[in-house]
Amino acid sequence: xxxxxxxxxxxxxxxxxxxxxxxxxxxxxxxxxxxxxxxxxxxxxxxxxxxxxxxxxxxxxxxxxxxxxxxxxxxxxxxxxxxxxxxxxxxxxxxxxxxxxxxxxxxxxxxxxxxxxxxxxxxxxxxxxxxxxxxxxxxxxxxxxxxxxxxxxxxxxxxxxxxxxxxxxxxxxxxxxxxxxxxxxxxxxxxxxxxxxxxxxxxxxxxxxxxxxxxxxxxxxxxxxxxxxxxxxxxxxxxxxxxxxxxxxxxxxxxxxxxxxxxxxxxxxxxxxxxxxxxxxxxxxxxxxxxxxxxxxxxxxxxxxxxxxxxxxxxxxxxxxxxxxxxxxxxxxxxxxxxxxxxxxxxxxx
Amino acid sequence: xxxxxxxxxxxxxxxxxxxxxxxxxxxxxxxxxxxxxxxxxxxxxxxxxxxxxxxxxxxxxxxxxxxxxxxxxxxxxxxxxxxxxxxxxxxxxxxxxxxxxxxxxxxxxxxxxxxxxxxxxxxxxxxxxxxxxxxxxxxxxxxxxxxxxxxxxxxxxxxxxxxxxxxxxxxxxxxxxxxxxxxxxxxxxxxxxxxxxxxxxxxxxxxxxxxxxxxxxxxxxxxxxxxxxxxxxxxxxxxxxxxxxxxxxxxxxxxxxxxxxxxxxxxxxxxxxxxxxxxxxxxxxxxxxxxxxxxxxxxxxxxxxxxxxxxxxxxxxxxxxxxxxxxxxxxxxxxxxxxxxxxxxxxxxxxxxxxxxxxxxxxxxxxxxxxxxxxxxxxxxxxxxxxxxxxxxxxxxxxxxxxxxxxxxxxxxxxxxxxxxxxxxx
Numbered sequence: 123x124x125x126x127x128x129x130x131x132x133x134x135x136x137x138x139x140x141x142x143x144x145x146x147x148x149x150x151x152x153x154x155x156x157x158x159x160x161x162x163x164x165x166x167x168x169x170x171x172x173x174x175x176x177x178x179x180x181x182x183x184x185x186x187x188x189x190x191x192x193x194x195x196x197x198x199x200x201x202x203x204x205x206x207x208x209x210x211x212x213x214x215x216x217x218x219x220x221x222x223x224x225x226x227x228x229x230x231x232x233x234x235x236x237x238x239x240x241x242x243x244x245x246x247x248x249x250x251x252x253x254x255x256x257x258x259x260x261x262x263x264x265x266x267x268x269x270x271x272x273x274x275x276x277x278x279x280x281x282x283x284x285x286x287x288x289x290x291x292x293x294x295x296x297x298x299x300x301x302x303x304x305x306x307x308x309x310x311x312x313x314x315x316x317x318x319x320x321x322x323x324x325x326x327x328x329x330x331x332x333x334x335x336x337x338x339x340x341x342x343x344x345x346x347x348x349x350x351x352x353x354x355x356x357x358x359x360x361x362x363x364x365x366x367x368x369x370x371x372x373x374x375x376x377x378x379x380x381x382x383x384x385x386x387x388x389x390x391x392x393x394x395x396x397x398x399x400x401x402x403x404x405x406x407x408x409x410x411x412x413x414x415x416x417x418x419x420x421x422x423x424x425x426x427x428x429x430x431x432x433x434x435x436x437x438x439x440x441x442x443x444x445x446x447x448x449x450x451x452x453x454x455x456x457x458x459x460x461x462x463x464x465x466x467x468x469x470x471x472x
Numbered sequence: 473x474x475x476x477x478x479x480x481x482x483x484x485x486x487x488x489x490x491x492x493x494x495x496x497x498x499x500x501x502x503x504x505x506x507x508x509x510x511x512x513x514x515x516x517x518x519x520x521x522x523x524x525x526x527x528x529x530x531x532x533x534x535x536x537x538x539x540x541x542x543x544x545x546x547x548x549x550x551x552x553x554x555x556x557x558x559x560x561x562x563x564x565x566x567x568x569x570x571x572x573x574x575x576x577x578x579x580x581x582x583x584x585x586x587x588x589x590x591x592x593x594x595x596x597x598x599x600x601x602x603x604x605x606x607x608x609x610x611x612x613x614x615x616x617x618x619x620x621x622x623x624x625x626x627x628x629x630x631x632x633x634x635x636x637x638x639x640x641x642x643x644x645x646x647x648x649x650x651x652x653x654x655x656x657x658x659x660x661x662x663x664x665x666x667x668x669x670x671x672x673x674x675x676x677x678x679x680x681x682x683x684x685x686x687x688x689x690x691x692x693x694x695x696x697x698x699x700x701x702x703x704x705x706x707x708x709x710x711x712x713x714x715x716x717x718x719x720x721x722x723x724x725x726x727x728x729x730x731x732x733x734x735x736x737x738x739x740x741x742x743x744x745x746x747x748x749x750x751x752x753x754x755x756x757x758x759x760x761x762x763x764x765x766x767x768x769x770x771x772x773x774x775x776x777x778x779x780x781x782x783x784x785x786x787x788x789x790x791x792x793x794x795x796x797x798x799x800x801x802x803x804x805x806x807x808x809x810x811x812x813x814x815x816x817x818x819x820x821x822x823x824x825x826x827x828x829x830x831x832x833x834x835x836x837x838x839x840x841x842x843x844x845x846x847x848x849x850x851x852x853x854x855x856x857x858x859x860x861x862x863x864x865x866x867x868x869x870x871x872x873x874x875x876x877x878x879x880x881x882x883x884x885x886x887x888x889x890x891x892x893x894x895x896x897x898x
Contacts, residue, residue, distance in 0.1 A: 289898040301819040301897045303838040303880070305596075310810055310891025311730035314780045314835045318808040319742050321833050322667045322778045330896055331813065331834040333827040373716060373863035374817070374841055374879055399584055399716075399863040400787070402680035404617055442716060442786065442863060442881060444816030444841065445825075 126171035126282040129202050130160045131195070131209040131225055133218045136264075137178040145217075147180030149191050151198040162267060163208065166275030171282060175202045181217040184224075192228050199229050206282035207233075211240030211270040212247060214262040219247025227254040236281035238295075240274045248296055256287065256295045297332075351465040354432035356455070358440030358448070359406065359413035359472040360398030361389070370439050372399025378438035378451040380458075383431070388417045400441035401472055413470055432464050440471060473563050474652040475702035478544070478645025479570040485522050485604045493639040496646075498572065500606060500636070508635055509608065509628045514620055516613045518628070521853045523575075523590050523605040528850035530594075531607055533585030533858055534884050535576045535622070536711050537600050537722035538629050540569040540637035543706060550637060551630050551707040553688025561706035562699075567640040570647075572604040573724055574636065576629040577854040578611065580622050584681070584863050586717025586884035587846070587876070594846040597886040599893060600724070607853045608632060622681055626712050629723075651702050651736050653745055656774070663744040667777035670746045671701065671731045672767055672800070673890070674792060676713050676720060676784040677752035683712040684721075684784075686750060692759075696751035696766035698774075701732045704748065715785045716863040718840045718886040719812050725885070730892045731780050731810070746774055751796065753789040760792055768799035778806040783889045786814055786840070790825040801830040812837035812887035813897055817879065837887035838895040840864070841879050848874030 134140055134147040136158040156164055157176045164173055177198050184191045199207060207229045209222035219241040226237035231254070240258035241248050248257055256277060260270035273294035280287060287293060289302040306313065313330075320327040345351050362370060368379040386393075394410035396403050411417040419431045436455045440448070459467060481496055488499035502520050509518040523529045541550045546564015549556025575588065588600045595601035610628060612621045654662060675684040677692035684691040686709050699708065709726040732748065739745040751767045754760060771779060779800060783793045790811070797807050809831055813823035819839055841864075860869045864881025871877060880886040880895075887895060 289896075291898045297898060299820060301813055301815040301823060301839045303842050303895055303897045305894045306896045307894070309730055309734075309894050310835045310837055310888070310896065311734040311780075312891070313896075314731065314808045314810050314891055315734045315738055317833050317835065318669065318778050318780055318806065319667075319738070321806045321808065322669075322743075327833060329832055329834045330836045330898065331811070331823060333829060333831050333834075334822050334824070336822075336827055369867040371866045372861055373881060374814075374866075376866070399861070401678070401682070402618055402714075404619065405680070440787070442814050442840065442879075444814065444821035446816055446821035 125169065126205040126279065127174045127203060128171050128278065129175050129177065129199050129204040129207050130163065130173045131177045131222065132158055133221065134178065134180040139178070145180045145182035147178070148183050149177060149179040149194045149198065152176045152178060153202070159211065159267060159271065162271040163275050166271055167279065170279055174204065179221065181221055184221040185217050192224060195225055196228060196232060199235070200233055204235055206278050207235050207237040208274065208278050209237065209239040211258065211260045211274060212245060213260055213264055213266065214242040214245050216246050219245035220250065223247040223251030223255065223257070227251055230255055238274065238278050238281055240270050243296055252296045252298050256281070256298070258294050259296045345466045348428055349426055350429040352430050352432055352463055353419065353428050354459055354464040354467045355414055355416065355419070355435040355470070356467050357414050357437050357470045359470055360396040360439040361394055361406070361410045361414040361437050362397050364393055364395050366397045370397045372397060372439060373442035375439040375443045375447065378436055378455065380434055380436055380455070382433055383416055383435055384433040386416060387420050389414060398439045398441055398472060413472055432462060473700040473702055474650065475562055475705060476565040477649045477651065477705060478565060478567045479647040480567060480640045480643050481646045482569050482572040482604055485572060485606055491639060493643050498569065498636065498639065505632055505635065508631050509610065512624045512628060514613055514616050514624045515610050515628060517611045519609050521607045523607055523853060525590055525602050527590045529590040529853060530849040531575055531577060531588040531605065531853045532856065533577055533579055533854055533862060534588050534717065535578060535580055535585055535625055535714065536629050537724040537884065538574040538633040539724045539727045540572070540574060540633045541707065541727065542567050542637035542641045544641055548706065550634055551710060554685060554710060555630050555634050558687055560703070561708055562703035566706055567643065567645060569637060569640050572606065573600060574629055574633045575600065575605045575607045576625050577607055577609045578625055579855065579858055580618055580625065580714055584714040584716055587882045588884050589846055589849060592847050592849070593844060594883055597880060597883045597895065599885050609854050619681060622712065622714060630710065651705070653701055653739065653747070659744050659746060663740060666742065666744040668746050668775060669735060669743040669778045670749055670771065670774065670776050671735055672749045672751060672779045672781040672796060674781065674783050674789065674796065675709065675750055675752050676715055678755050678785065678788060681714045682785065685710050685712050691752045692754050694752060696749060696763050696770060698770065699748040699750060701736065701745060701748045704729050704732060709750070716840065716881050717884045718864070718881045719784065719786060719837065719889050721784050721888070721890060722884065725888065725890055725892050730890055731782055746776060753785065753792045755788060760795055764792060764795035764799050767796050768803050771800050771805045772803040776805045780808050780810065782810045782891070786812065787825050794826040794828045794831060798828050798830045808833040808835060810835045810837070810889050810891050812889050813839045814841055815839045817841050817843050835891060836897050837889050837891070837893060838880065838897045840881040840887045843877065843879055846876040846878060
């Protein structure tokens with residue numbers, strides 16, 4: 123098999139052109155040259171890949187001429203037809219980190235060439251780009267070059283070959299918000315006991331799942347005039363017309379259904395059922411009003427307690443369904459509800 | 473409280489005219505077991521089959537997995553309050569048929585049963601690909617409601633496991649392990665310098681086929697309470713639920729609770745294992761508040777330094793998990809929680825339904841939404857009729873070539889939240 127083609131990006135400092143005084147050095151393509159950290163990378167690549175060109179650019183030049191520098195470098199990279207693009211590592215150098223992140227993300231997004239960079243977790247470039255490209259976690263200075271290259275080179279090879287990328291702890295990249303499964307050496311209970319012993323002793327420990335920041339939704343003000351309000355029903359309890367015509371999954375739903383209940387006064391065992399796989403379906407199947415209270419709302423409609431019940435209802439299965447999917451469904455049908463002049467929605471769960 | 477566990481290593485299971493356990497081979501009398509199962513009039517028929525590690529066999533829909541045990545010394549019997557009388561268990565001596573399991577199967581809900589592959593890529597995700605499995609597929613009588621069917625199969629599984637365990641009563645164990653914890657005062661005197669640690673086990677009790685039983689009592693009708701950690705080894709807690717297969721605790725997991733096991737391994741060395749606290753996961757807010765308040769109260773009353781909290785199920789119970797964690801931490805007791813994740817098939821979604829900054833020490837059993845392809849197996853024990861409907865499957869699950877495209881969610885024990893497995897995620 124032919125060696126993978128790699129283009130490597132470094133700044134003026136690692137190209138040994140100079141320090142801060144040379145930071146305005148414009149972007150330059152050096153075809154066939156392996157420069158600075160590229161040597162260490164080449165060693166790790168062995169027979170599997172080679173650096174076919176190195177792009178050198180001053181940190182100030184890049185950041186002060188962001189658009190032009192990015193466009194110029196993209197052209198340079200494109201001309202070399204690499205299988206994978208490597209930037210840095212930038213360690214804790216802020217402007218270098220931002221440059222590496224920017225160019226690596228641009229190469230990946232605009233040229234479709236897999237890219238990887240490396241930097242210290244507190245480098246501002248890390249937070250800016252960790253969800254866009256793989257960023258190998260390095261120490262905070264070039265003293266950590268060996269360690270950085272030891273992670274960067276194998277990850278670059280995997281990306282270049284299009285192999286599946288493992289979890290952040292296995293590959294050594296900064297967690298990018300994508301949860302990836304892998305097998306630990308010890309079972310979970312043993313890891314929990316070890317973690318607790320460390321926590322009790324006041325020693326540092328690493329959680330396997332950092333708590334997310336939650337999206338809290340403030341409720342709207344109460345509806346003042348219910349007697350004239352148009353009310354809609356929405357459920358994550360999986361109530362669907364008998365036979366589940368849209369094949370909504372029993373768990374981890376990929377879509378929702380929109381169903382017309384014009385003229386429907388009562389949901390019966392013959393007409394409706396639940397698609398939800400998270401609870402005993404017997405009671406919902408016997409009388410789906412228990413989850414989607416159409417019968418009660420029809421009574422209230424008759425009694426004049428509400429203006430009307432909207433003729434469409436929306437249903438999905440909440441069981442194991444990703445929050446991102448639920449958000450997407452709701453964003454879509456909320457627009458439809460608004461367009462239909464619905465004043466309030468009763469959301470039922472199970 | 474001291475319990476001696478005598479493990480009898482089972483090397484093979486064979487059907488035979490006479491039931492016995494000799495030289496590590498379990499001889500099973502099908503007719504005798506059938507009689508035991510059919511004692512329940514709501515079960516129409518039962519078929520037995522044997523699945524061995526490495527075979528091209530798929531078992532589905534799996535309900536429960538049970539390890540046969542027998543009490544040879546000390547009060548009570550296995551599965552107290554259910555099969556045996558209600559005497560407190562957890563002391564004396566218990567023999568275990570190690571390396572095998574009774575697997576109950578049948579179309580109960582049609583939604584929340586699991587898959588066990590004995591070989592192939594799916595096998596490494598289920599701990600029960602490594603046990604010799606005696607599978608019993610139970611068919612109900614006509615018109616039996618799901619919850620009655622669940623109960624019938626649950627109890628039939630225990631009756632069979634106890635009958636098999638009985639065969640090990642007079643067999644000399646291959647390995648003996650001793651588990652012992654002490655009373656409060658005794659523990660403080662014996663281990664004055666060790667941190668006092670307990671295990672908080674959350675039991676699935678959402679109801680509607682999501683139930684767990686403790687000494688025969690439905691856990692949703694219980695208040696948080698305390699056990700000697702050895703009680704669970706004698707079957708004090710059993711599964712009665714049909715939650716997603718990946719993160720429910722089959723009875724086997726209760727009998728072999730890994731947190732109990734791993735805390736015992738450190739007991740008297742780095743920590744003092746005080747007790748096991750059990751609490752439920754009810755759906756009403758008042759129940760959630762009461763149960764988590766009581767759990768935190770007990771942690772304080774017992775003067776604990778730390779606890780490990782394990783969850784069962786996902787979504788709604790995430791709120792119980794976070795309530796427990798927050799309230800226990802607020803009592804000055806340090807926590808580590810074990811959970812799993814539903815981060816979407818792409819791993820990009822929010823993993824839990826609730827979160828709090830107090831939960832700073834989390835062990836995860838992995839993302840249950842991750843998709844896996846399970847190639848066709850030569851033999852199916854049970855049926856594939858419902859495989860497109862079980863939680864974690866879709867309309868496209870069953871492929872024309874017989875393989876299954878599913879989320880890990882369908883695999884029994886794949887993301888277990890007592891830390892029974894090695895799968896994790898980052």
